[in-house]
Amino acid sequence: MIKLESVSKTYKGEVSALEDASADIAKGEFVFLVGPSGSGKSTLIRLLNKSETPTSGTIYVAGKDIGELSSWKVPFLRRNIGCVFQDFKLLNSRTVYENVAFALEVIGRPKHVIETQVPAILELVGLAKKTDNMPHELSGGEQQRVSIARAFVNRPLILLADEPTGNLDPNTSVGIMRLLDRINRTGTTVVMATHDRAIVDTMRRRVIELDHGRIIRDQARGVYE
């Protein structure tokens, strides 16, 4: 599903965020990216949905070299990749329902599709009763559920999560991880960057550890350290 071939990314100047990273992630896998801040986790996530382009190396997503992708096709790549962030990125002037519907609206899905898909996904993430609430009326965990619903409503092949539990307390984080696990069980490939030792150690999934932009460990059913 995702394949990296000696990918490097150097930001302006000499800051090297990622160096010679190679990895192969199969369809339906659940992968943790771990490592200290600045180790290149976020850069790797941003490279996967073409928010950044690598300085060298090749990235394949669903068998396609995304470096070859012309810029007008990038939106269509992103429709197959859901994204979840630490800061949720919700639109504060829209209700829960509207936030999720927005994702379908802007890719031109017809009304009747939106009207059936959105309630279904909000049911899945456990927010069926909060559809008309505004984001600021929700707890952090609930807000992250909205953001996961938005990322997943289009049934993407891949879900990228950049520190999704970074702003949440441990109990809430467990709920979010259960949700991501459920999504993974539907066949969606999940790549999650995290600092959270407890989560990684309980989930026992594949772990890719980064340090100073290099992959120093790639372990099936791994732990944080």
Next chain:
Amino acid sequence: MAIKLDYVARETAHSLRRNFTLSIASMVTVAVSLALVGSAFVVRAAVQHSTARWTGDVQFIVFMKPDASEAQIGAVRNALDPAKNNQVAKVVFFDKARAYKEFREVFRDDPVLLSTSRQSDMPTSFRVKPAIKNAELINQMGQQLKQAPGVYTVEFAYDTVKQIERVSKLVSTVILATALFLLAAAGLLILNSIRMAMFARRREIEVMKLVGATNWFIRVPFMFEGLIQGLVGALPASVAVWFLGTRINHSGGTRSSVAILQGLYVSSGEVWAVIFAMIVIGCLVGVIGSAVAVTRFLDV
């Protein structure tokens, strides 16, 4: 994927409301600059009409009698032939058909005169551009021709005609240059107002890109906003130019007591052409301004 019209309309209206003052500023600048451009062209057209007979350094016109014989016309033509007379640089012969056409133009707001005159009543004429500069000599040449058989009269270009032509040319150039600067300012204002609108909605745009909205989907409402600003600015400018056109025809034309204003008029076709051009320019300024704004913003 078709972009839905109601989506574009909704987003555009919302954005225009949100940036009300800046939108108004852009529209007013478009209006003022376009009004100047339009007025310059209309005044130019009017002056050109009044001095049309004297363009290209024509210094005097020899009018033949309507019943002048072919031989008499031939004699004058011979006398003015630049090949035989080195005092003449160029001569243009106006036959009855051409004279009638011009007559209908000049007296187009006098239906009585138009209905009572026929093409055969028209005098034929020679428009003469002399090769010599000396006014005395030119006058002499004209006076001589006046004596020739079949000649009705000889009309000389007045200095005032020349002066008016020169001044109008200068004034309209200055106005046009000013207007161009203003138009550029209008374009920048529109660019800025669109950028403000996009900045206000940067979070939404970020999410749109994240979930895979195409750039065109994001762009179109903003470009439409720029188009509306240009278009709405062009409308009052069009009204102003239309009003100017009617004023010119009202105070000038054949009814005017001031001799030099008698030929001053603009046809409605010319006014409409100027208005059409203004609307097109207004739309272009709006679209180009917003296009620059969105490309810069969507750069990733």
